[in-house]
Amino acid sequence: MFIELNNMCNISGGVQIPGTCVLIEGCHGADSSFVLHHFVSGYLKSGFNLCFIGLSQSFNHYNSVGIKLGASFIDARENGNLVYIEALKLLGEEILKYESETDMSILQSSKLLHFENNNHSGLKKLYHHCKYCVQDLLTKHPDKPLLLVIDDVSVLRLIGYDSLDVIYFMSYLRALMSTYCGCLVVQTLCDTTGEDQDKDPAVQHIHHQSECFIKVEALSSGYCKDVHGQITVCSRWPESEAMKRAMQYKIQDKSVIFFALGMSGAVL
Amino acid sequence: MASSGTASTSFQRKTRVKIPQILGTRPSLHNNQLLISSGIPSLDNLIGGGFAVGTVVLIEEDKYGSYSKMMLKYFLAEGVMNKHELFLTSSDLDPQDLLNELPAPLLDEPVLKTGQSTELTDDMKIAWRYKNLPQVQSVVSGVKFGHYYDLTKTMDPIMLETTNKTLLPLTDDICNKCGKLMKGACVEVLNSIQQTIEKGDFRTGTPQQHRNILRIGIHSFGSPQWGDDIKTDTIPSMCRFLYVLRALMRTTYAVCMITFPAHIFQDTSLPRYLQHLSDLAIRLESFTGSSLEKNPAFQEYHGLFHLLKLPRLNSLSCHMPDTMDLAFKLRKKRFMIEKLHLPPELSETVARTQDDDSVSCGSSTTNNKLDF
Numbered sequence: 189m190f191i192e193l194n195n196m197c198n199i200s201g202g203v204q205i206p207g208t209c210v211l212i213e214g215c216h217g218a219d220s221s222f223v224l225h226h227f228v229s230g231y232l233k234s235g236f237n238l239c240f241i242g243l244s245q246s247f248n249h250y251n252s253v254g255i256k257l258g259a260s261f262i263d264a265r266e267n268g269n270l271v272y273i274e275a276l277k278l279l280g281e282e283i284l285k286y287e288s289e290t291d292m293s294i295l296q297s298s299k300l301l302h303f304e305n306n307n308h309s310g311l312k313k314l315y316h317h318c319k320y321c322v323q324d325l326l327t328k329h330p331d332k333p334l335l336l337v338i339d340d341v342s343v344l345r346l347i348g349y350d351s352l353d354v355i356y357f358m359s360y361l362r363a364l365m366s367t368y369c370g371c372l373v374v375q376t377l378c379d380t381t382g383e384d385q386d387k388d389p390a391v392q393h394i395h396h397q398s399e400c401f402i403k404v405e406a407l408s409s410g411y412c413k414d415v416h417g418q419i420t421v422c423s424r425w426p427e428s429e430a431m432k433r434a435m436q437y438k439i440q441d442k443s444v445i446f447f448a449l450g451m452s453g454a455v456l
Numbered sequence: 457m458a459s460s461g462t463a464s465t466s467f468q469r470k471t472r473v474k475i476p477q478i479l480g481t482r483p484s485l486h487n488n489q490l491l492i493s494s495g496i497p498s499l500d501n502l503i504g505g506g507f508a509v510g511t512v513v514l515i516e517e518d519k520y521g522s523y524s525k526m527m528l529k530y531f532l533a534e535g536v537m538n539k540h541e542l543f544l545t546s547s548d549l550d551p552q553d554l555l556n557e558l559p560a561p562l563l564d565e566p567v568l569k570t571g572q573s574t575e576l577t578d579d580m581k582i583a584w585r586y587k588n589l590p591q592v593q594s595v596v597s598g599v600k601f602g603h604y605y606d607l608t609k610t611m612d613p614i615m616l617e618t619t620n621k622t623l624l625p626l627t628d629d630i631c632n633k634c635g636k637l638m639k640g641a642c643v644e645v646l647n648s649i650q651q652t653i654e655k656g657d658f659r660t661g662t663p664q665q666h667r668n669i670l671r672i673g674i675h676s677f678g679s680p681q682w683g684d685d686i687k688t689d690t691i692p693s694m695c696r697f698l699y700v701l702r703a704l705m706r707t708t709y710a711v712c713m714i715t716f717p718a719h720i721f722q723d724t725s726l727p728r729y730l731q732h733l734s735d736l737a738i739r740l741e742s743f744t745g746s747s748l749e750k751n752p753a754f755q756e757y758h759g760l761f762h763l764l765k766l767p768r769l770n771s772l773s774c775h776m777p778d779t780m781d782l783a784f785k786l787r788k789k790r791f792m793i794e795k796l797h798l799p800p801e802l803s804e805t806v807a808r809t810q811d812d813d814s815v816s817c818g819s820s821t822t823n824n825k826l827d828f
Contacts, residue, residue: 216728217764222772246706252487252770280703283696284650287635287643346729347699348637348692377732379725411780439773441486 190226192446196421196433197400202230204400205425206333209362209372211398213391217406218417220375222439225250227373228337229259236335236371237325238270239318243279244340247272256442268328271321275314279347310349311357319364326368334370336361342377345390354390362397378403399425407436414438414454419446478667478709480538482601484508487771492540492669492711493602495530498793500602502782503736503766504775507711509669510660511735511767512702516718516727518742518759521676523784524715525554526607526791527740528673531713533558533611535671536619537603543652545645546675547626547682554675555616555623560609606789622652631683641682642697645674649704649712658709670710677716691726698733737765740784753798757783761793 194202197210204210210227214220232238232254242250250272251261264270322334338361344354358374365372376391387395395401400423407415415436424430435446447453484491484505491506500506507513517524535542536558544551626641633640649672653659658670676682678694685693698714705712718727718739731737742759743749761782768774783796 219768219774221768225772249770253772256772276699276703276706280700283637283700284643284646287637288647342732343699346692346695346733348688348696379728413776413778416776441771441773444772 190444190446192435193223193226193419193444194230196419196435196446197402198423198425198428198431199400203234203236203333204371206369206371207366208400208425209365209374209394209398210400210402211394212373212375213378213395213401213403214375215378215403215405218404220402220404221245222437222444223402223404223419224337224339224373224375225253225257226444227335229254229257231335231371232259232261232264232270235332236269237329237332238264239321239325239334239336240270240272241275241314241318241336241338242272243275243338243343246276247274268325269332271325273317273321283347310353311344315357315360315364318361322364322368322370334365334368335373336365336370337373338375340375340377341394342379342388342391345388351388351390355393358390358394358397372398374398378405399423412454415452418449478669480534480540480601481509481669482506486773486775487769489769490709492538492671493534494527495532495534495602495605496527496791496793497602497604499527502763502777502793504777506601507713507736508767508769509709509711510705510707511711511769512698512705512733513711513713513736514698514730514734514738515713515715516737516739516764517676517715518740518744519719519746520742520744521715521717522744523740523742523759523786523791525675526786528675528713528715529554529558530605530791531671532673533561533605534603535669536611536615537561538669539619540669540671541652541656541658542619542621543624543649543670543672544621544675545624545626545648545673547631547641548676548679550625551623551675552625554673555621556610556613558611558616559605559607560611562604562606604790607786607791608789620656622648624648626682631681634683634685637688638693638696639683639685642693646697646700646704649701653704653708653710660707660709667709670708672710672712674712674714677714679717679720690721691723691729694726695729695733698730702733702735731765734765735767735769738762739764754783756799757785757794757796759784760796 194200197204212220212223228238228240228250240250247261254261261270261272265272318336322336326334341354341358344357345351362372364370374394376394378391379388400421403420404417405420406417416438418434418436420432420434422430422432434449436449436452437447438445438452478490481490481492482505483489486504490509492509493500493506494503515524515527532542532544532555534540542555544554546554624645626644630644631639631641633644635643652670656668656670657664658668677697678690701712714734716727716730721727739762740759741762743751743754743757744759748754761784763777763780763782766774766776779795781796782793784791784793
């Protein structure tokens with residue numbers, strides 16, 4: 189989609205190597221969703237099968253942005269190219285149901301949620317649901333490559349899943365993707381105010397596992413209308429050199445402008 | 457002249473996107489999102505037109521909670537003016553008391569203008585040429601977006617009577633209950649909001665003749681009066697509440713405003729988490745009781761207004777205001793948010809101190825001839 193971003197990530201042809209993982213980390217005060225939109229619409233346009241776990245936004249949001257970037261989610265879903273798991277809606281409903289329900293047998297049969305866990309299997313059901321969706325996609329379009337997207341995995345931590353739960357969940361997804369030669373794009377929140385503070389172990393784990401790491405942060409010098417933030421990309425794709433690049437960006441209605449640090453038109 | 461007359465009719469916006477026309481709403485220029493007014497026109501301008509329908513607005517209270525309460529009142533008063541349905545809950549004070557204190561609107565014209573436009577067409581004599589032209593969307597022109605309020609007066613109780621409202625006072629009985637994943641009070645509030653949504657049919661997707669907006673106000677969310685978390689930790693419990701609320705709002709014609717006393721929580725990461733789960737986040741920093749109160753730079757203002765997060769809905773970009781250096785002040789009759797600027801250097805006090813400095817830099821004796 190945004191060619192500069194692909195160049196920064198060292199991705200040739202707009203598509204990452206199968207079986208690899210990209211982590212998008214949005215720091216506090218900056219919004220990393222444009223990077224996610226970039227990947228999702230780019231892959232959708234290149235004819236990927238897409239399994240989308242939407243933990244923080246609704247389907248309509250992604251569809252509207254997708255149309256602006258030239259990839260309709262509704263069309264893709266009708267063609268069987270896209271499965272959108274409305275995790276926000278489902279989890280919200282199930283938390284409420286869990287509260288009001290007293291009958292334990294009904295709770296056991298719930299589709300996604302499993303809160304009272306002792307052996308860190310809280311996200312097992314969500315994983316099985318994903319696995320089912322992925323297999324379903326592949327039976328419809330077996331010839332097409334696969335992408336799995338998680339929109340904000342940090343939400344799982346916030347609503348009370350243990351970091352080990354999330355680590356297991358992510359490891360299983362990664363294993364699933366490697367069996368089907370699929371790519372993984374994960375968005376998360378980076379919650380560190382200072383540099384010395386410890387990161388969430390779950391985020392650290394995903395960071396360690398991913399081949400490309402994209403960090404979006406606000407300008408350290410403060411708010412500016414014409415420079416929206418800074419993006420740092422560390423890539424270590426197999427069989428190519430590790431690279432680290434930083435750029436600043438400005439988000440526009442349908443595109444994003446990237447420029448070298450301090451080289452914005454507003455400053456020069 | 458005639459050609460200009462016909463040109464004016466073709467000069468209409470081509471909006472094919474179907475947006476329901478509801479009193480007190482307008483579509484956003486950015487992303488076709490339906491907006492409602494916050495009740496404070498300066499705030500509406502700042503955030504790109506108003507609160508988007510389907511979002512959660514989080515306000516971190518100032519130390520004594522007075523200004524955040526005022527913003528909540530404005531939000532509710534605007535709802536009353538537009539006949540929106542209200543939902544209000546609080547544990548610290550009785551919701552009915554809060555409603556009774558709503559500011560009175562400043563009306564320079566009659567409240568209801570419906571039916572007036574049809575009468576006008578009969579006695580229109582001067583511009584007879586325009587008679588045959590189709591009426592320009594009368595619904596839109598009739599809708600007034602945002603009102604001004606007078607804080608010195610309270611709203612007419614009759615106007616309050618006519619609005620649909622659900623009040624949920626969080627009594628001790630509710631707060632002492634304890635839920636499995638959240639505080640008992642949280643569960644009660646969520647269930648009550650869900651019932652209100654079902655009852656008023658505010659869900660998106662269901663076709664309905666008379667759409668209305670639900671305004672939800674949650675005062676002092678998570679304050680000690682909301683009860684203790686016995687089974688769960690504070691952070692996941694409060695995050696879950698906001699997450700469920702977000703999920704509910706996304707499919708509803710509603711806007712939820714939460715005021716949240718951030719300063720009483722020891723854990724500094726909690727406000728950040730809650731901001732992450734809300735769409736629009738604001739922090740009020742009042743000067744009351746702080747050293748800034750007497751700072752000459754801030755003498756015009758009552759506090760700083762931090763815009764922490766702007767909603768990013770259905771679009772890649774979000775509204776970017778010119779500056780984030782904002783402050784609020786409370787005039788006798790109204791509350792306003794402005795760009796922070798330093799006072800002009802007119803005051804005698806500042807100039808005089810500088811003069812004093814220059815004198816002290818010179819020699820102490822004034823009658824020295826070498827002095828210049």
